[in-house]
Amino acid sequence: MKEHIKTLSLIVIALSVFTIALIDLLKLAIPKSQEFPSNFIENKNSPGPAQNMMDQNPATNQRLSDSSLTTIDFAEEVFNFGDIYEGDKVTHEFKFKNTGKNPLIIKSAKASCGCTIPSYPKEPIMTGKEAIIKVLFNSTGKGGQQHKSVHITANTIPNYVSIEIKANVLNKKK
Numbered sequence: 001m002k003e004h005i006k007t008l009s010l011i012v013i014a015l016s017v018f019t020i021a022l023i024d025l026l027k028l029a030i031p032k033s034q035e036f037p038s039n040f041i042e043n044k045n046s047p048g049p050a051q052n053m054m055d056q057n058p059a060t061n062q063r064l065s066d067s068s069l070t071t072i073d074f075a076e077e078v079f080n081f082g083d084i085y086e087g088d089k090v091t092h093e094f095k096f097k098n099t100g101k102n103p104l105i106i107k108s109a110k111a112s113c114g115c116t117i118p119s120y121p122k123e124p125i126m127t128g129k130e131a132i133i134k135v136l137f138n139s140t141g142k143g144g145q146q147h148k149s150v151h152i153t154a155n156t157i158p159n160y161v162s163i164e165i166k167a168n169v170l171n172k173k174k
Helices: 002-029
Strands: 072-074 078-085 089-098 106-111 116-119 130-138 144-154 160-170
Touching: 072 160, 078 089, 089 160, 106 116, 106 130, 116 144, 130 144, 130 160
Parallel strands: 078 160
Antiparallel strands: 072 089, 089 130, 106 144, 116 130, 144 160
16 A cells, blocks of 8 residues: 555656646747836735736626726735644734725635635725635644645736745644
8 A cells, every 4th residue: 555655756746846847948939028018016025027917807797997906905814824734723913004096805715735724805995994714724634844725816906916824734643
């Protein structure tokens, strides 16, 4: 049985390496633009010029315009739980504020892993108001350093931001 697991692990690793190499080759084949469009907004959470040029805002399925966009400001974008034990379920609330001129509408908050579950307000957040995105991390079956992201899509500039959680998962308590 252990041999099957080893074989399966090696296959997964080989496929991962192949996929990474293929992605790197594709990046070389795609020419890079020397100029950014005038509507490109540089932000560390910005997914890049291609997404900022989209005609549709995924949060509202409407054309992007200054009359429907707003901005979001998180009190913190990364939270570290520190040491926790395997099997612990921990939560953190990320506070944010609508710092723009229009109501903030969050379309989705998607985690990078099934062990991480975000919950977010479904109603619009008015200008100047604060709200929270609650993130639950289930460490069952996890071990060592963990780093999970939650990707938030909204009617913001940029229309995609990420928040992150970290933890060091220790062996189960005895």
